Amino acid sequence: MNLAHILEPHDADSIALISRGRETTYGELRSQIDRLRGGLASIGVTAGDRVALLCSNSRHFVITYFAAVGLGAVAVPLNPLSPAPALEKEIASVGAKVVVVEKVSTATWSNVDRSLLPTVEIVLSTDGENAPEGACSIDELLDADAVGIVDVSNEATAVLIFTSGTAGLPRAAMLTHGNVLTNIAQSKATGVLTSDDLIWSVLPLFHIFGLNVVMATGLGVGATVMLVQRFDPHSAADSIKTRRATVVPGAPAMWAAFTHFDELPADSFTTVRVALSGASKLPVTVFAAMRDRFGVEIAEGYGLTETSATVTTSLGAPIRPGSVGRAFDGVEIRLVSGDHDALVGDVGEIWVRGANVFPGYFNDPIATAAVLTEDGWLKTGDMGMADDDGYMFIVDRAKDLIIVSGFNVYPAEVEEVLATHPEVAEVGVLGVPHPHTGEAVKAFVVLTPGSDVDEETLIEHSLDRLARYKCPSKIMFVDELPRNPTGKLVRRRLDDALSVS
Template identity: 75%
Template sequence: MNIAHVLDGHAADSVALISRNRTTTYGELRDQINHLRGGLASIGVGRGDRVALLCGNGRHFVITYFATVGLGAVAVPLNPLSPAPELETEIAAVGAKVVVIEKLSAGTWANVDRSQVPTVATVISSEHGSGPEGTQSVDELLTADPVPIAEVASDDDAALIFTSGTAGLPRAARLTHGNNHANIEQSKATDVLQPSDLIYGVLPLFHIFGLNIVMTTGLAVGATVMLVQRFDPHTAAESISGRQVTVVPGAPAMWTAFTHFDELPADTFTSVRVALSGASKLPVATFHAMRDRFGVEVAEGYGLTETSATVTTSLGAPIRPGSVGRAFDGVEIRLINTDGHDVLVGDIGEIWVRGDNVFPGYYGDDPATAVVLSPDGWLQTGDMAVADDDGFLYLVDRAKDLVIVSGFNVYPAEVEGVLTMHPDVHEAGVVGVPHPHTGEAVKAFVVVRHDADVDEETLIEFCLGHVARYKCPSKVMFVDELPRNTTGKLVRRRLDDALSVS
């Protein structure tokens, strides 16, 4: 098996991708991937090698991803807009042999300290002549003779996706060919996506939602995926209406943005047959606003990187506002209380998941894997929920302190670590706070060193140099001390109380 086979069998003249107003048919896409697979093999990429992708939503991401996994190598999609220190950490953590950059990420890559990523042997650029000396271009590699898809075992890794969803600081979740195949088949079994669909692909492809639900599942059914680099409600609405898009997946922040954009006509989404929301809870008010104003019912789902994307879906049944739906066929769910027992219907419990889509663990981190994955295969998600008599799940809260900004996971410890790197910061605490556009935003509470002279803007700018923008605090509060328990552990739920001592 190999997940690259999802592209097989579709009509050669059917359109697979629309990217930057350029169409690529399935025949053209398969041909480009076949040649690039040969090009990667010619520079020594083989089974198990890690290839980091610093690419935005576009054709180059798609062909590089499938060429990589088709060799039995492992794709590592990274945020192309991450600052150099973050990229250095992630690339070093997985020991990437090859890095693929685009114009979008070329500037950041130029700031990467190559001594921090010693395993990188080759840099490939989508733009000829772009990148440091010695960089090869995708076009050059596309001239290589094609090589066949390598057959692999179901438990061979296909991708490493960085996440902090269930185990603290960012770690690379291993997603196998079997994991990906299982989730694609679970999604296809709902019969929601059709070959005639045009899917709006603005969700970043380095995010599991964009990677496996939008791109891989969309291409697996033979649909057309329209890849979009950035979201703004006006341009998105024009594209959806003008091109008659039929499927729109997005994070709650996207749907909320549409409802807050007063200029959108009521018929903006008349072509949309399926509207999907995931990555965090969709506000019930947003559901009603989309339905009442545009006639669109947004179906919620629930999943994690560690489950290869999805666990539950609202599709295939009448949508219940506030619910993320029921489990896919082949996926088991339990709600567990603090004593380790299944809760009664209507009681709150932690979501545990088991199925072929559940990952085997974090790359090179057995202790972190053991924290979240039981010996008999149950993933302990850290998310709290209630189930009704019909098996519909309602998310309540997170057992951990994860913050979700526009669908992206932000773990407070990572941001706190960056803040305390500043010479004027003694300690820091970070929480998520509600935000009308992004769902949540990062708020930091900082204790500065004696006689320090630092302001909010300076600390935010400092963070921008070390982590992605969505992880940076939007608000910094200066306090005299942080709340801690008797063992000295930071009590984040009491951080707002710290303001009273400032």
């Protein structure tokens, strides 16, 4: 078994991808993947090797992803817009052998300190004329002789995806071929998505939602997946209408943006048969606005990177506003309150068990043990409740987790970066409501004596070291941070901290 087999059954002449205006049929896609698989094999890529992808939503991402996993290697999708220090840390932690650099990451890659990445043997560039120094052209590998798919066990790792997860700082979650194939099969079993669908998606492929729920599941059913680079509500609605998209997945921030754009006509989404929302809680007001103004009812789901994406879905069942739907077949859910399971209607921590649940974090048994029980339950840290019909409602989320436009941000990571500034003595971070992104990052900083660094300087300091969505949008300077008797920061009381006068 191998995840790459999902592309094989589909009509060779059907359109698999639309990317940057270019259509690629399933026959062309399979041929390109087979040849790149041969090219990767020719440069020494074998089963278990990690292949890091610094690619945007593009054909090159899809081809390289399936070529790597088809060899039994491990794909490692990374945010192509991450700054060099973040890439250095992530690539080093997984011991990547190959790094694929797309044009969007070429400048950043030139600032990466290669001495910190001793395992990286090969850099492949998709940008022929402007390839980074020392990089090889991926086009040369696409001319190689085709190599078939290597069968692997269901337990073999297919993907490493960085997530703040349920255990704190970003870690690489291991998803096996069996994990991903199970979740694809669960989505297909709803019977909602078909080979006739055109799936429009701006969701990034380095995120579990875009990677598995959209790209892999879409190709798994033989649909056409349209990969979109950037989002603004006007061009997005125009693209959806012009291309006659039938399935539109997105994070709540995207749906909110549509409702806030007064110039969109009421018939903007007449071709849309299925609208999906995930990554964070969809406000009921946004659901109602999309339904009342455009006639679109959004099906909400719930999942995590550690569950290969989705746990519950509203597909194939009546939608209940505010609910993330019911568990997929084959997925068990417990709501745990203290040392017992919560009663129906009561709140508990969401625990999940099933073949879609990951085996753990890469090279991190301590973090793995913190979230996985001996009998296979994943403790998500998210709080939820269920009604009599099994519909799930997310009440709260993992302690301290900030979700910005659907992306997980843990305060500890932002605090670590701000603390590297020489004029910062202490720092605490929390999430605050934001009308467009759901939440934003707010930092509370205690300066070293005699310092007078300003807010803009510290934000720029963060931008050099973190992805933009993780950076604080507001910094408050305070005299001291609230701590408990043992000295631990009490984040819920940060807003009560006294500002510097």
